[in-house]
Amino acid sequence: xxxxxxxxxxxxxxxxxxxxxxxxxxxxxxxxxxxxxxxxxxxxxxxxxxxxxxxxxxxxxxxxxxxxxxxxxxxxxxxxxxxxxxxxxxxxxxxxxxxxxxxxxxxxxxxxxxxxxxxxxxxxxxxxxxxxxxxxxxxxxxxxxxxxxxxxxxxxxxxxxxxxxxxxxxxxxxxxxxxxxxxxxxxxxxxxxxxxxxxxxxxxxxxxxxxxxxxxxxxxxxxxxxxxxxxxxxxxxxxxxxxxxxxxxxxxxxxxxxxxxxxxxxxxxxxxxxxxxxxxxxxxxxxxxxxxxxxxxxxxxxxxxxxxxxxxxxxxxxxxxxxxxxxxxxxxxxxxxxxxxxxxxxxxxxxxxxxxxxxxxxxxxxxxxxxxxxxxxxxxxxxxxxxxxxxxxxxxxxxxxxxxxxxx
Ligand SMILES: *[C@@H]1O[C@H](CO)[C@@H](O)[C@H](O)[C@H]1NC(C)=O
Ligand SMILES: *[C@@H]1O[C@H](CO)[C@@H](O)[C@H](O)[C@H]1NC(C)=O
Ligand SMILES: *[C@@H]1O[C@H](CO)[C@@H](O)[C@H](O)[C@H]1NC(C)=O
Ligand SMILES: *[C@@H]1O[C@H](CO)[C@@H](O)[C@H](O)[C@H]1NC(C)=O
Ligand SMILES: *[C@@H]1O[C@H](CO)[C@@H](O)[C@H](O)[C@H]1NC(C)=O
Numbered sequence: 001x002x003x004x005x006x007x008x009x010x011x012x013x014x015x016x017x018x019x020x021x022x023x024x025x026x027x028x029x030x031x032x033x034x035x036x037x038x039x040x041x042x043x044x045x046x047x048x049x050x051x052x053x054x055x056x057x058x059x060x061x062x063x064x065x066x067x068x069x070x071x072x073x074x075x076x077x078x079x080x081x082x083x084x085x086x087x088x089x090x091x092x093x094x095x096x097x098x099x100x101x102x103x104x105x106x107x108x109x110x111x112x113x114x115x116x117x118x119x120x121x122x123x124x125x126x127x128x129x130x131x132x133x134x135x136x137x138x139x140x141x142x143x144x145x146x147x148x149x150x151x152x153x154x155x156x157x158x159x160x161x162x163x164x165x166x167x168x169x170x171x172x173x174x175x176x177x178x179x180x181x182x183x184x185x186x187x188x189x190x191x192x193x194x195x196x197x198x199x200x201x202x203x204x205x206x207x208x209x210x211x212x213x214x215x216x217x218x219x220x221x222x223x224x225x226x227x228x229x230x231x232x233x234x235x236x237x238x239x240x241x242x243x244x245x246x247x248x249x250x251x252x253x254x255x256x257x258x259x260x261x262x263x264x265x266x267x268x269x270x271x272x273x274x275x276x277x278x279x280x281x282x283x284x285x286x287x288x289x290x291x292x293x294x295x296x297x298x299x300x301x302x303x304x305x306x307x308x309x310x311x312x313x314x315x316x317x318x319x320x321x322x323x324x325x326x327x328x329x330x331x332x333x334x335x336x337x338x339x340x341x342x343x344x345x346x347x348x349x350x351x352x353x354x355x356x357x358x359x360x361x362x363x364x365x366x367x368x369x370x371x372x373x374x375x376x377x378x379x380x381x382x383x384x385x386x387x388x389x390x391x392x393x394x395x396x397x398x399x400x401x402x403x404x405x406x407x408x
Pocket of ligand 5: 281283284285286289
């Protein structure tokens, strides 16, 4: 692994202007049994979900800028992306789970507006996010497809391109949705899409995403299911084939099984490095069951999404305590982070699900602010092994945030 790090450093060292400096200096994350390691030391993956880093749906851009009105899709500004990195650093986070850095299909602003048609413009926000994450020392976990039919695309695009006229509202329970996982034409299409994403060369770092250790893991998808809610039926054969494919083109990446829930029949897929579940609501009984199953299979567990703001605070604290005390838990990412509508630093971006964490928003409720403090305390315990007081003041994050911060 040391050899790899030196190789990557020497690649970064050869970058000529106008490429930006400062990225590609992160060491790779490797897995040893139930533990993730960076430079031989245990590393924890804690941070937010930031689903909109590649493509957003919450801001109407100025006239003339790319905008797809039917789904309100637009590219986030560079200032919004950079502020996320500064905020994660202030929270003590180590990484971000970012859906639209990998899921980008089916509308004119996507990486693949149509099957096998690449829209290079869609990579600008993605490249900037990966570059700025690297500069801030924040690693990225990137899902490759979504179970649903949101503005950013998902498995229904591949189904439709593969000849199955399905959509989520009408066909969520249609057995034909399994064609996404079983039809070789559609699997080949999905693999070609994965290749477009992972072999893309970042215009700011001149590294492909396969080469850039800032992206430490790809996830087979987000909340993957079959035709019945809770069925955990993203078939094991498909999970293995996709994990093998990712590793064949990006041997240094870890792979997360994106099945929604711990499917016991997947635990022996050797190419899967991390198993995960989502917690709506936070449920410590479920959490402990999940950890037990995954740990027994010799892999780390990761809580990929949870409701950070609802329910009892004591329940959230119990979850954090279990995670901090379980060596076989890799970490967790709350749902979900937003920030200022930067470069407009006077206004925040709002999203409708009631779960937005807006760091420093003067309109936050006391409950929101104390939860943000708890999250920071938890992240610092996980990432730095340090105890801070639950009411420790939150550090200020400048807006706009610097694109070349001093490294901590
Ligand atoms: C980017 O990397 C490629 C492949 O290593 C190399 O051929 C090219 O010269 C690099 N471009 C710049 C501007 O450094
Ligand atoms: C991996 O873990 C095993 C025991 O669980 C240990 O003996 C070995 O040294 C570890 N390897 C690294 C690279 O830390
Ligand atoms: C796979 O999808 C194609 C349409 O793209 C269809 O013709 C074929 O019958 C499907 N294969 C199976 C095994 O269902
Ligand atoms: C788990 O995966 C298997 C094999 O892919 C699948 O048959 C099953 O329906 C899934 N769900 C559960 C609950 O086992
Ligand atoms: C929590 O999870 C346990 C075990 O899976 C389940 O029996 C229980 O119903 C869940 N509780 C809630 C409130 O969802």
